[in-house]
Amino acid sequence: MQKVSVALLINGDRTQLEIAPWTTLLDALRDRLHLTGTKKGCDHGQCGACTVLLNGRPINACLTLAVMHDGAEITTVEGLARDGVLHPVQQAFIDHDAFQCGYCTSGQICSAVALLREGRARTRDEIRETMSGNICRCGAYPNIVTAIEEAMKAT
Amino acid sequence: MNSFQYSRAQDIADAVRQSAADSSARFIAGGTNLVDLMKYDVERPTRLIDISHLPLRAVEETSNGGLRIGALVLNSDLAWHPQVKDRYPLLSSAILAGASTQLRNMASTGGNLLQRTRCLYFYDVATPCNKRKPGSGCSAIGGVNRINAILGTSEACIATHPSDMCVALAALDATVHVTGPHGVRTIPMADFHRLPGDTPERDTNLESGEIVTAVELPAHGFRTNYTYLKIRDRLSYAFALVSVAAALEIDNGAIRQARLALGGVAHKPWRDPEAEAVLAGQPVEQDTFARAAKVILRDAKGYGHNDFKIDLAQRTIIRALNQAAQGTPQSQSDKRIA
Helix, strand or coil: CCCEEEEEEECCEEEEEEECCCCEHHHHHHHHCCCCCCCCCCCCCCCCCCEEEECCEEEEHHHCEHHHHCCCEEECHHHCCECCECCHHHHHHHHCCCCCCCCCHHHHHHHHHHHHHHCCCCCHHHHHHHCCCCCCCCCCHHHHHHHHHHHHHHC | CCCCEEEECCCHHHHHHHHHCCCCEEEECCCCCHHHHHHCCCCCCCEEEECCCCCCCCEEECCCCCEEEECCCEHHHHHCCHHHHHHCHHHHHHHHCCCCHHHHCCCEHHHHHHCCCCCHHHHCCCCCECCCCCCCCECCCCCCCCCCCCCCCCCCCCCCCCCCHHHHHHHCCCEEEEEECCEEEEEEHHHHECCCCCCCCCCECCCCCCEEEEEEECCCCCCCEEEEEEECCCCCCCCCCEEEEEEEEEECCEEEEEEEEEECCCCCCECCHHHHHHHCCCECCHHHHHHHHHHHCCCCCCCCCCCHHHHHHHHHHHHHHHHHHHCCCCCCCCCCCC
16 A cells, blocks of 8 residues: 655644545544544535645645645644634634534634635625635524624734 | 555656556646545546646746636636736636635646536436446436536536636637647637537547646736626535626627627537627627527527526526626625626
8 A cells, every 4th residue: 555755834843644645634634643623524625614724725624635735834723822822713703602513613713814814805795705615504604704803803 | 535546747748648658547736626526436546646746837928918827826826816807807706706715725727627517416426427437328317407508418418517717718718738648739718628429428628648737818808898697506605507707898889799608508618609799799788688698598408407597597698798798797705696
């Protein structure tokens, strides 16, 4: 069985993995590196629960192979807080009750962090459109949009 | 997912060589469609040739005033590229109408061209599908075919091509640059994708071992009078039931030149010179738009669940031509249709 060597910079930590080429980035994060904050929802790129930041931009970790990201910088929800202080988006999600079951939340937060950094979305419509790759089965959307708006004001 | 061998292409020549040496190998770039199809057991490549690191990420002006887009330019980078936003806003708008932020951050320009149909039966390996397994039959004909084609279909296949980007590229008369075992060639968008005929397993006219290296736009970008109007079951993150790329050149209230391309209705982006000829030289009027819509749908055929697309397409065309003529293109974030 072929194994490929991959170096990844995950949440600031350099990690070397020997993995089978069919391992998705999502499975590598969860099963090999035990970073289980990133969730497996549909596993087909339809729900956004697996959203992580690849070189700062949100992607679906379930639809990409870990071997293709040698040298890449990956940020998961575990890498957003600094010195025990939550990222402003994380704090805004708590302050505005922007979730119910929480399963989609880490993906929502990763997408929202990138949305703020890119600075293109301003209105609620634009936030909704930019976030449409993150499905919330509990329907917490109004509070998610409000949390993002508030985090936008704070940053 | 089945096991496979993985290799990285060192350069374009190496990619072509590796592909020519193994007919069941597949190139992988963004992987958003291929990895999904491998999970569903629809695609079972023995080898993946990783082309994602090849130097095909540039967007450059051509000597004739057009724009050359490297095959690995990400959909999001293309949509937000200043030159594309300014000179080819139809393309930018169509890309932003498709998929999600995450997928656009992964999907490449070349991969978007090569994405496969979303026909339910193509994905369902328990059912016959001529595209997936030639000769096995078409389950969509007589089956659940709400999302399927109404134009250019065959008895073998009524699948649609799902891309939004390609509909804009077709309207803009883009060309596709490819490199293969026999050298380089250029394919007009109109000839890049195929109608299903009796070989629906072939989506495009790419030959074995050929790789897409770039997409080129001609100088004329129709930046003033254009729209991409996409009708779907959800307001975002859904494939088109019908989409319309409309681009007009208007002079003194008359249409000098018209481009009209439809998505969601055929095995390829659908253009029709006869419909565009109906518009050319005519005043900007509802009757003209309605006539063009009727002409482009003249050979449309419904298969039961998708009968509604024939009327929907005509109405969407008229609405899109109005948006283009008035210079009020459809917003892809405010979903109200003007």
